[in-house]
Amino acid sequence: MNNTLSDLIDCRLIRRFGLLMILTVPVIAGAQEMVSPADSSPINAQPSKIEDDKKETKKLADNFKFVFEIGGQFVDVNGERPTKYEEFGRIREGLAVRRFRIASNPANAPSFFRAIGRSAGEIDQQYFVDFGSYGKFRTTFQYDGSPHLFSEGAKTLFTGENGILTIDDSIQTALQGTPVPALPAAVQSLYSSTSASTISLRTRRHTLSFDQKVQLTDSWSLRFNWTRNQRTGNAPLGIGSYERVGTPIGDTFRVFSLELPQPIDYVTDQVTLGTSYITRNWGISFDYIYSNFKNDNPTLTFDNPFRITDLQATTGSGNFDRQKFARGIISGAPGNTAQSVTVSAFVDLPHNTRAAAALGWTVGRQDEQFAPYTLNSAIVTGVPAGVNVTSTDSLPEQSLDAETDIFTQEYVIASRPWKSWAFNARFRRFDNEVKTEPILFPGYAAYGESYWRSNIAGVLIENDPKSFARSNVITEAAWEINKVFRLKLEYGWEGWERHHRQAERTNEHSFSTQLTIKPTAQFTSRVNYKYSDRTPEFYDPGVLEYSGLRMFDQSARKRQDLDWQWQWAIRPQIGLSGTAGYLDDDYDENFFGLVKYTQWYGTVDLMYMPKDNMTLYANYARENYKNSMQTIAKNAVPWDLNNRWNRDERDVLDNFGIGITAYAMKEKLFLDLNYVYSNAKTRTITANPGTPAANTVLSATAFPFPDVKSRLQEFDSDVSYQFGDRWGLGVRYKYQPYSLDDFAVNGLSPYPINALPAEQEGSRFLLLDSRYSSHKAHLLTVYLSIK
């Protein structure tokens, strides 16, 4: 929907950047004449030699080297949903500039210049310009264009711009009047008609940065950076709710589910100013950062395809007839600003010791206008007198007027008083103080914006400023026992203080040890073991959560963490290395929630260089994750402990890679082959420890979930031949099959209305089918390079 706008912005950026690049070369060449004398000295500082060698200086412009590469590309893709092969890159057929490089780094001159570009003119293009004079200044420009493709060719009934998505009134009228059993056919008919348009769900990220560093004196330097990050396009956004329907054994729920093409138009500007004064024994740095995030679509208003008129949920207790609004509104990411000041300093002390400190203070603000409670004008029941639910004037405040102050401090003493002993002590505190005033809302439009609700289980509708502070103390001693053994011991403490969370305070003490063994110059092994114990001082589950639930991020936990790394240079030509790790988190099994988490992994990496012009490499990694939860179904109070189940989930991931890079024929022929295999499987196991309540919607009967499997393979080959000094010809072939078998989404065709039992699943779907499933992609590129 914003394609036109984004294209304009992109072109404008690119044109400016291209112009800048074209202008930069002669400017810098000229600048070289000014900032660098016509001659310069060699690496020897002897005055007489300096004078002699000054005459040998060459101009920057005389030393330019160019590489330019152009190629043609052919693509063949097939599969159920093939867009993943272009998820983060545009791969189009036809002629394209693959890359160029212009660089100069003359000997005996302090100046340098280089410009690098890739895929010029494409959506995923990159440019990098870097020039300067060593010891004086350095200037860098960068541009990166990066797409994110969600899906292509999806059909939608929505049209619109500027954050308003509309559907023709006649469609809303027709669907509202269509009986539920006839809705699937009606929707499918619409998608086959001219009412539906085709849309690509794609965002583009443009990152442009300018970086300037200046060395004013030996000790004093300045730096400046400006970065603009812009993201435009459309991304899928889900919205859903339920209709409540009575059945003989209890109420059931029909789904209402929309997937909207949310227009994205984000811009973030960040400016950094910094200066440092550094001497041999002490130094101080100061940095100021300003960041501004702007969302041009702070709200998204959309038509309900199935309603033309508003209706309040009025049946029964008010929970029925949900989602019967004509238009809905969603709040987008609010614009914000942040300013940050950081001061850091260090001083060298006797006994080979350095003390360092860093203090930072940040103020973040957000003052975006609130959206109204709802656009459903039919909601009247329970609404306080004087409140117009569709007007922002009725809100208690027009915006949050948020302020968050973050104060960070870190102090470090690192010492190596003796050659075989090193000590390190650190203290860090991170204070996140939310100064935003809480706002008490009189209620909100619940149940799919169809009913006014003034509280949730007695809890008023009020935001909870979640201030928190985290403190860390780490002390460490390392002992070089001899040339073979090195031992490190560490004690750490982490304390949390939280507001408006279940555990206001937790303490975690940890002890760790590390043993490094280097029996020969060719072999190194390092083992780390860490034990930590976290305890909450007090845990309050609150009224909205079950009293027996403990959230794993704040509950009592005992952790054991073991990892091992090793490297072995079997021969100068053969290197073998590996890692292995085991992590075990134990939580209190007397409570519900996550009770155990275990992960282990092992990797091995081989590199073999049979000849100077050839490298073979291979790597394998296996990761294993397991988590166990105890869950209880929420029904009437008191909770029925029979109505609980255990749930274990295991993820096993295998990754394998093998490749070769080689030169032949006197470095004229280059070969680069690579194959990567990545496989993942998730198994979910559920079991009922007791006998769950039967024949009710509140049952917790265990269910045998199918496995979820995914597999990605990539074969990439690149062969090139250099004709003489200037010309080169290459061929690249890439093959990428991907498959995903996930029961959670397998049944989701674009419009799954026929695939599901209407009794349980309802009939009101309007999805964009923006997901990946399987594809096979072949990519062939022929390219010509010129130096």
Next chain:
Amino acid sequence: MASTKNIKLSFLSVFILTLVGWLVFGTLSSAVSPAPAAAEETQGIALGAVQDDYVGSETCRGCHESQFDKVAMTKHGKLGDLASWKGKVVGCESCHGPGKAHVEGGGDKTKIKILANLDPKAVSETCLACHAGKENHNNFRRGDHWRNNVGCTDCHSAHGTSFAPQRAGSIVQIGPAAAQRSNQADRAMLKNSEPQLCMTCHTEVKAQFSKPFRHKVLEGTMNCSDCHNPHGGFEQKQTKLAVGADASCIKCHSQMQGPFVFEHAPLQLEGCSACHTPHGSSNAKMLKRSTVRQLCLECHTNIFNVELDPNLPAGPHTQTSIRTQNCTVCHSQIHGSHSSRFFFR
């Protein structure tokens, strides 16, 4: 945080007192004790020598011509051109110390400082003699690399690299085009292009960037150093901080920063990695779990009707129905909402 000011002041006071105490103690004790071995090893040769002990790089060139030629193309080799370095020791002897004894000894290796023979910390001290404090280098002594005996020359080549990314030696697929990506350009005198260099030791990361959903590091759009500070930092894994001391993710994903009216607490407190794996994942959105519901249920275990017999009427959160496998279909504003306590809109 009513007491935070007092705590801050207390720690600041303790730190200052410790600093002063250390200075006084160190000054007194250094008067009666010899300089520690490490300091002598790293600083004494280069800085303690007199001018007559230096022979100049041209003399070194007589025997070490290939190294000389290589260095001449680097910023190290061009220091002599800079006004700010006039009168200072530059060239080979700025790192290797005065060469007179070495030359007069007929190339006696015991009379010159050979960095390859020093332990990584001593090597780093040599480099930090000039580079300490240059931007984030002053963090190096508190960083994980320093603490784990990874020295400057493990990643950088002071002589300059014969950087030829197209040559054999890569441990990941590169190809001529990939070799010239901006993030693979020869910079900071690194021994290799950044992702390859980091993965030389962090081999487990290579597999993570081969997963179906990943940040584009090997593809060239991002660098390891976009998120990590190899010279040390405040956070675990030496991750960089964005403005506001937020995780570096916010630098690109600013829309998640808020502050929101209704915050999702784990995001605010634990950060993005509470739910996402930043390097790569087999799961869409780089989530930690293959199914969204699993991730959510680890905290929200007792919500309404999470799991039901498929033969029974479905509840709003039933896990046997495709419509509710992914909680974020409805709770779409899960990173924080400006208008819904339950992150609906």
